[in-house]
């Protein structure tokens with residue numbers, strides 16, 4: 142096959158690993174704040190929301206990395222169509238193609 146300088150999937154993998162690390166740190170930090178008496182200056186609702194979205198982002202990148210290991214990465218989980226690389230470059234943890242994503246949210 143053709144030999145490229147760098148496989149785009151490798152680039153996506155490093156950015157997912159980067160994300161995973163980042164959100165793990167963020168979650169650790171936020172969890173530590175939530176255990177402090179003053180909650181690190183956050184009000185309870187903000188902290189809960191931040192922890193929720195960090196946890197979600199962490200799960201998303203973990204799932205994408207697992208799918209990469211399984212070889213199902215880049216395939217829509219709903220209709221099994223290939224997710225375009227341009228979409229994955231914007232949203233490396235995308236689980237659905239654009240039409241399916243629209244159906245999910247809309």
Ligand SMILES: [Zn+2]
Nearest residue numbers: 217220238241
């Ligand atoms: Zn789809």
